[in-house]
Amino acid sequence: MIVIGELINGMYKDVARAVANRETDIIQHLALEQVKEGASILDVNIGPYSKDPAREIRWLVETIQAVVEVPLSLDSTKADVIEEGLKIAKKRAVINSTSADAEKMDIIFSLAKKYNAQVIALTMDRSGVPNNREKRLELAQVIVAKAIEYGINTEDLYLDPVLLPLNVAQAQGIEVLESIRDFRLLCNPAPQTVFGLSNLSQGTHKSRSLINRTFLVMAVASGLTSVILDPLDKNLMDALITAELLLNKNIYCDSFLDAYRKK
Amino acid sequence: MAIELIKERYSNAINVMEIGRPACLDGNILQSGRPACLDGNILQSGRPDANAIRVGGETTLPFLFGEGGMPNAPVAALEILDCEPTDWPDILREPFGDAIKDPVRWARAAVEKFGSKILSVRLQSVHPDYGNRHPEESVSVLKAIAKEVKVPLIVIGCGDDDKDNELLPKASQALKGENCLFGIATQENYKTLTATCLADGHSIISESPIDVNIAKQVNILISDMGFDPKRIVMHTTMTALGYGMEYVYSIMERSRLAAFTGDKMLSMPFILFVGAETWKVKEAKDAGSRQGVNWEIATSVAMLQAGADILVVRHPDSAKAITAYIKNMMKEEVS
Numbered sequence: 371m372i373v374i375g376e377l378i379n380g381m382y383k384d385v386a387r388a389v390a391n392r393e394t395d396i397i398q399h400l401a402l403e404q405v406k407e408g409a410s411i412l413d414v415n416i417g418p419y420s421k422d423p424a425r426e427i428r429w430l431v432e433t434i435q436a437v438v439e440v441p442l443s444l445d446s447t448k449a450d451v452i453e454e455g456l457k458i459a460k461k462r463a464v465i466n467s468t469s470a471d472a473e474k475m476d477i478i479f480s481l482a483k484k485y486n487a488q489v490i491a492l493t494m495d496r497s498g499v500p501n502n503r504e505k506r507l508e509l510a511q512v513i514v515a516k517a518i519e520y521g522i523n524t525e526d527l528y529l530d531p532v533l534l535p536l537n538v539a540q541a542q543g544i545e546v547l548e549s550i551r552d553f554r555l556l557c558n559p560a561p562q563t564v565f566g567l568s569n570l571s572q573g574t575h576k577s578r579s580l581i582n583r584t585f586l587v588m589a590v591a592s593g594l595t596s597v598i599l600d601p602l603d604k605n606l607m608d609a610l611i612t613a614e615l616l617l618n619k620n621i622y623c624d625s626f627l628d629a630y631r632k633k
Numbered sequence: 634m635a636i637e638l639i640k641e642r643y644s645n646a647i648n649v650m651e652i653g654r655p656a657c658l659d660g661n662i663l664q665s666g667r668p669a670c671l672d673g674n675i676l677q678s679g680r681p682d683a684n685a686i687r688v689g690g691e692t693t694l695p696f697l698f699g700e701g702g703m704p705n706a707p708v709a710a711l712e713i714l715d716c717e718p719t720d721w722p723d724i725l726r727e728p729f730g731d732a733i734k735d736p737v738r739w740a741r742a743a744v745e746k747f748g749s750k751i752l753s754v755r756l757q758s759v760h761p762d763y764g765n766r767h768p769e770e771s772v773s774v775l776k777a778i779a780k781e782v783k784v785p786l787i788v789i790g791c792g793d794d795d796k797d798n799e800l801l802p803k804a805s806q807a808l809k810g811e812n813c814l815f816g817i818a819t820q821e822n823y824k825t826l827t828a829t830c831l832a833d834g835h836s837i838i839s840e841s842p843i844d845v846n847i848a849k850q851v852n853i854l855i856s857d858m859g860f861d862p863k864r865i866v867m868h869t870t871m872t873a874l875g876y877g878m879e880y881v882y883s884i885m886e887r888s889r890l891a892a893f894t895g896d897k898m899l900s901m902p903f904i905l906f907v908g909a910e911t912w913k914v915k916e917a918k919d920a921g922s923r924q925g926v927n928w929e930i931a932t933s934v935a936m937l938q939a940g941a942d943i944l945v946v947r948h949p950d951s952a953k954a955i956t957a958y959i960k961n962m963m964k965e966e967v968s
Contacts, residue, residue: 621891621899623849625857629898632856 371614372596373607374443374464375409376568378430380417389416389426397430398437405438407601408611408631411464412438414455415445423451431455443490443598449477456485464488467530470495470509472516479520489517490528490564493549499532501539503548506531510553514561525559528596533565535572536581543570543585550592564596565589567606583609590614641693641700643893647942648863648900649690649705650836652751652814653785656683684783685812686751688866688942689902694889695938698965706963707937709944709955710787711749712908713739715774716758716766721947722918724925728949737777744782747949748956753787754778755909759800760791768800776807787814787904787945789838794822802829809833814866814904814943816840820851827858836864838904843870843881845888845899852898866943867901873911874932885939905936908947930954937962 377400380386388396401412412434416426423446431442435458444455445466452465467490468478475491482489493500493509500506510529517527531549534542546565554560570585571578583606586597590613601607611630614620623629686708693701717734718726728747732738736754743749756771758764779786788804790797802825805815816838818826823839830837839855841848848869856862869888871881885903892900911917911932917925929951933944937959946952 621845621849621887621896623846623853623898625850625853628857629849629853629896632853632862632897 371590371594371610372411372562372564373409373601373610374411374413374564374596374598375404375407375601376413376566376598377404377600377602378412378434379415379445380420381415382417386417386419389420389430392429394433397433401434401438404601405440407604408607409440409601411441411443413443413445413466413598415466416451423448424454427451427455428458431458435460444487449481452478453481453485456481456487459485459487462486462488464490464528466490467492468513470512475513475516479517479522482522482526483520488526488528489522490530491517492530492532494532499534501542501545503545503552506545506549507552507556510549510556510561514556518557523559524557524561526562528562528564529553529556530564530566533567533569533585535574536570537573547588547592550589550594554593562595563593564598565594567597567599579603579605582606586610587613591617638699643692643701645893645895645897645900647689647691647889647892647902649687650864650866650902651685651687651812652787652836653685653812654683654810655685655812682783684785686785691889691940692893694886694893695940696962703963705942707942707944707959708751709749709933709946709952709959710751710753711743711747711949711952712753712755712906712945712947713743713778714755714757715771715778716764718757719763721912722921722925724921724923725912725947736774737781740778740782743949744784747952749784749949749952751785751787751943752778752782753789753945755789756791756800756804758791759796760793761796763791768796768803771800772803772807775804779808779811785813786811787816787838787943789816789906790826798822798825801826805829805833805835808835812836814838816904817868818851818855820847820854823851823854824858827855827860830864831858831860836866838866838868839901840868840870843872843884845869845884845891848884848888849896849898852901856898862897862901865901866904867899868904868906871905871907871910871932871936873907873914873917874928874935875916876910876914878932878935882935882939885936885941889940902942903940904943904945905933905941906945907933907936908945908951912947926950926954930958934958 414430420426441461443464443466444452446452465487468474469492491513493506531546550563553563567582571581687705690704715736726733729742732742758766759771790801814836815830817840819840839851888899911929917928926948933955
């Protein structure tokens with residue numbers, strides 16, 4: 371499982387403040403902790419309120435790269451901000467993200483090609499997030515076709531069926547699980563599948579961690595290959611490790627949680 | 634139409650390990666914190682008494698050179714005891730003649746006459762059923778052996794946990810800085826040996842009862858004590874030809890495949906005590922002919938095909954035949 375750590379995001383007040391005030395230690399601490407707890411990629415998002423996004427993403431990328439060696443997922447709605455990050459990324463980066471809209475894909479896939487980056491692609495378009503698996507699959511097909519047109523390897527594509535909050539769209543959970551299965555059959559090599567897990571429990575006031583980890587286990591069993599989550603949620607990571615163990619992806623031993631973290 | 638064979642490519646390699654005094658400062662050794670070559674002069678000139686051998690580093694199942702590499706050939710080590718063996722058949726005693734009565738002369742014969750590049754010394758005499766000697770006596774024999782032969786040593790306890798916990802720290806300390814391979818740590822008894830190897834700069838053998846889950850667990854227990862996993866060699870336990878060897882093969886293969894796909898807690902080289910197992914079985918021990926030697930060779934060859942890195946055998950003819958087999962298999966065109 372490719373774990374993408376989500377905590378360096380300007381939506382969080384402490385991160386937004388740290389970015390605004392250039393508080394290196396706060397950002398580096400978050401980077402180190404997430405990698406220590408199992409993140410293999412770190413998401414980097416300066417948030418919606420940045421006054422100077424190009425400069426701030428550069429500062430964030432440099433600050434993180436000074437202490438960890440994992441690839442970064444450059445998370446922005448603006449292509450020029452993403453490109454600022456791509457220019458200085460030391461490891462092969464992930465672009466987060468494109469939608470299935472043709473003009474957006476043209477811009478993002480060109481960038482991916484230019485900088486040899488991987489891409490997260492959301493199966494949604496201008497008309498919104500689909501409410502069934504069929505429409506998601508249709509958009510996924512459009513994305514895969516476009517990526518191939520740009521010469522992007524399908525295993526470098528992360529298809530995101532878009533997970534909606536449970537309290538808003540309860541019926542969508544099962545559609546997302548089915549979509550994960552569907553996407554894997556789209557092409558060979560199969561694309562990665564991913565979603566932002568925390569979105570599921572957004573707005574629920576109790577048991578967020580329980581909701582997140584229960585759904586994650588179901589998604590792992592459906593073949594999910596990558597996930598954006600909070601790696602510092604220990605119960606969540608334990609559930610993920612155990613789910614993969616039960617699917618025979620790792621060899622059991624009594625200290626299997628410890629063993630996984632030593633990887 | 635020609636059929637194209639599907640080739641596996643793995644992401645992870647088996648750890649490389651040096652046993653013995655290393656010649657120069659090396660990445661692996663440096664990481665493990667051994668001060669062997671940190672002295673400026675030695676670093677520049679190389680260590681004159683270096684004797685280290687390297688094992689491990691595989692990126693493929695055995696000898697499949699089309700899929701990956703084996704940068705270090707497997708090795709055969711002769712095994713001696715720290716006393717005259719009382720229960721070895723004549724065919725095992727004959728090659729060494731009278732020297733088998735004196736461990737130091739026995740060691741010299743194994744190395745000089747029979748060319749063993751690495752020597753395994755089992756401190757058997759301390760076992761309550763095999764002489765019950767005082768650990769100090771056994772350690773003084775070990776020291777004399779280490780002084781006599783110049784090859785790296787594998788040092789194995791007597792097999793009785795209580796005795797070994799008294800014996801092995803003394804043995805380890807006596808050979809401090811020699812970078813030996815010490816055994817054997819098990820799930821029930823690993824702390825004393827791990828601590829002592831950590832203190833004296835030796836590598837360690839972790840043992841499990843033909844069980845991949847326990848093999849992984851012992852490695853974790855040892856590394857949780859701060860021991861570098863790259864200095865662990867795995868003994869998955871084994872049986873001789875005719876006694877369920879196929880099961881040993883499948884456990885080793887499963888372990889290797891997990892290692893190649895990234896399991897760091899199973900990425901250790903394998904050691905197999907083929908001699909000790911083979912010469913226990915009646916077909917080898919009581920045959921009164923060359924059958925025992927052939928039994929030891931056949932078992933070894935199967936273990937090499939399962940992924941063995943170090944084979945510890947007892948008859949010099951076995952060691953010779955196995956070494957020739959390894960040499961032949963390491964010619965890449967064979968694959």
